[in-house]
Amino acid sequence: MNKTGLIRNVAARLRISQKDARSLYDSLCQELIETLSAGASVNITGFGTFTVKKLEKRKGFNPLIEKWMMLPPRRKAQFKPSETLKKRVNLQ
Amino acid sequence: MKKKEPVSGRIDVLTRRVAERAGQSEARTRKFIDALFEEVGEGLTGEERVSLAGFGIFKKKFAEKRTGYNPQKKKKIKIKAHNRVVFTPAGALANAVNRKYRHLRPNVIDEMKVMTGLMKREKTTLSPARKKARFRAIVTLGVLAFLFLLLLSLIISIPAIFRESDAQVVRFVRDLNTMMGLRDLTKSLSDNLPERMNEKELGHYIFRTRGVLTRNRKIIEKHGVRRGESIYSIAKKYYGNKFLWPDLYYQNKNRFEDPDLIHVGDKIYVHEKLGDPGNFTPQQKRQLVQAYITMYRVLRALGKKEIASGNHRLIRKGKKRLRDSRWTLHTALRYDHKLLNVYEDAIYPEDRKIVDTYIDRLGYGDGTRRHFWDYLF
Numbered sequence: 001m002n003k004t005g006l007i008r009n010v011a012a013r014l015r016i017s018q019k020d021a022r023s024l025y026d027s028l029c030q031e032l033i034e035t036l037s038a039g040a041s042v043n044i045t046g047f048g049t050f051t052v053k054k055l056e057k058r059k060g061f062n063p064l065i066e067k068w069m070m071l072p073p074r075r076k077a078q079f080k081p082s083e084t085l086k087k088r089v090n091l092q
Numbered sequence: 093m094k095k096k097e098p099v100s101g102r103i104d105v106l107t108r109r110v111a112e113r114a115g116q117s118e119a120r121t122r123k124f125i126d127a128l129f130e131e132v133g134e135g136l137t138g139e140e141r142v143s144l145a146g147f148g149i150f151k152k153k154f155a156e157k158r159t160g161y162n163p164q165k166k167k168k169i170k171i172k173a174h175n176r177v178v179f180t181p182a183g184a185l186a187n188a189v190n191r192k193y194r195h196l197r198p199n200v201i202d203e204m205k206v207m208t209g210l211m212k213r214e215k216t217t218l219s220p221a222r223k224k225a226r227f228r229a230i231v232t233l234g235v236l237a238f239l240f241l242l243l244l245s246l247i248i249s250i251p252a253i254f255r256e257s258d259a260q261v262v263r264f265v266r267d268l269n270t271m272m273g274l275r276d277l278t279k280s281l282s283d284n285l286p287e288r289m290n291e292k293e294l295g296h297y298i299f300r301t302r303g304v305l306t307r308n309r310k311i312i313e314k315h316g317v318r319r320g321e322s323i324y325s326i327a328k329k330y331y332g333n334k335f336l337w338p339d340l341y342y343q344n345k346n347r348f349e350d351p352d353l354i355h356v357g358d359k360i361y362v363h364e365k366l367g368d369p370g371n372f373t374p375q376q377k378r379q380l381v382q383a384y385i386t387m388y389r390v391l392r393a394l395g396k397k398e399i400a401s402g403n404h405r406l407i408r409k410g411k412k413r414l415r416d417s418r419w420t421l422h423t424a425l426r427y428d429h430k431l432l433n434v435y436e437d438a439i440y441p442e443d444r445k446i447v448d449t450y451i452d453r454l455g456y457g458d459g460t461r462r463h464f465w466d467y468l469f
Contacts (some may be wrong), residue, residue, distance in 0.1 A: 032106075075193065077148070
């Protein structure tokens with residue numbers, strides 16, 4: 001499933017126009033990105049939590065140039081599914 | 093649109109902001125959010141993956157059956173085969189989240205450095221609090237080490253301190269007693285025995301004055317000396333222990349001068365026994381030791397006099413007397429190991445050195461020997 005399919009399903013479920021659904025979806029995405037880039041974690045009940053994790057700098061081997069490299073620190077977004085979601089995925 | 097609220101992960105704050113941004117009511121946005129993620133979940137259960145452009149990809153992955161381990165209970169666990177949900181951030185989300193470090197790039201590490209330092213742990217920077225704590229710890233350790241060394245040096249130098257001051261302590265106690273007017277049996281004899289008096293004074297003191305020792309002791313027997321007897325044998329006869337002979341001599345010091353020279357028919361007054369040599373009270377021990385020291389002084393004086401006479405026979409006798417004087421000192425050591433220190437003012441240094449060699453050779457006379465720690469305490 002991709003974005004269009006998702007929006008179509010959600011609009012049908014809620015009985016709203018697809019244009020509204022799309023605008024809502026875009027604004028939601030934007031908000032999520034903003035909160036996560038600020039470092040806050042977002043918890044959606046019944047679905048899971050989105051967190052931000054910090055990675056320290058580390059040595060890594062680049063097999064392409066066959067050299068060791070010092071990878072810089074970075075932050076990445078993580079998702080942890082909730083128990084209900086896990087059950088749903090496994091029951092099926 | 094103004095967004096004055098701080099960014100928060102709470103769902104109600106999120107819905108409010110989304111509603112503001114999209115221009116919809118809060119209730120609607122809340123419904124929308126719930127429905128959206130419901131649909132994602134539905135999609136996951138049905139298909140393999142849900143990819144949201146600009147956000148990320150939700151995938152369903154299969155995990156095989158495996159045996160896990162519970163370290164708390166130290167048991168193996170069986171984990172069934174199951175599906176798990178995986179999210180990979182992509183596009184705008186990944187870039188935005190890493191905005192802070194976006195400018196940093198990986199660097200190639202020098203080959204040589206890698207070879208030498210690959211296994212080395214990287215330098216960890218310490219926080220100021222940790223640095224302070226570490227500095228304080230080092231300072232405390234340094235101070236403790238210094239104090240310990242100081243203490244050690246003091247302990248080692250104690251014998252040097254006490255060699256001088258033992259005699260001073262005795263003298264001080266003596267002066268105190270005289271000042272306070274305490275005159276009883278416990279008063280030490282060397283109160284009456286001044287330091288290093290010359291032979292003339294010594295002679296007067298020994299042979300003219302009465303002894304303190306005999307004050308509270310009654311006379312048991314007036315023994316007439318028979319042929320072949322000596323002070324040793326008389327002491328052994330009445331006291332059972334010939335090493336109490338200085339005591340016996342002291343009881344009778346008015347009656348004869350030379351302890352080696354007693355004649356048949358002399359009367360020797362034998363007082364009560366000083367005490368059981370095995371368990372002397374400190375006063376008795378002190379009295380006996382001081383009697384021994386008097387004997388040492390007497391013999392020495394007599395020896396010096398004989399040597400000074402010029403008569404070769406007398407000189408030989410004098411030398412023997414001097415030897416005897418030192419050996420009496422050594423015999424006294426069995427009653428007080430620290431004799432040489434305490435009565436330092438009454439013992440001549442050359443004799444002290446010689447008796448030291450006796451101690452090294454033969455120990456203290458009662459079976460014990462001198463060890464290096466005797467110098468300490």
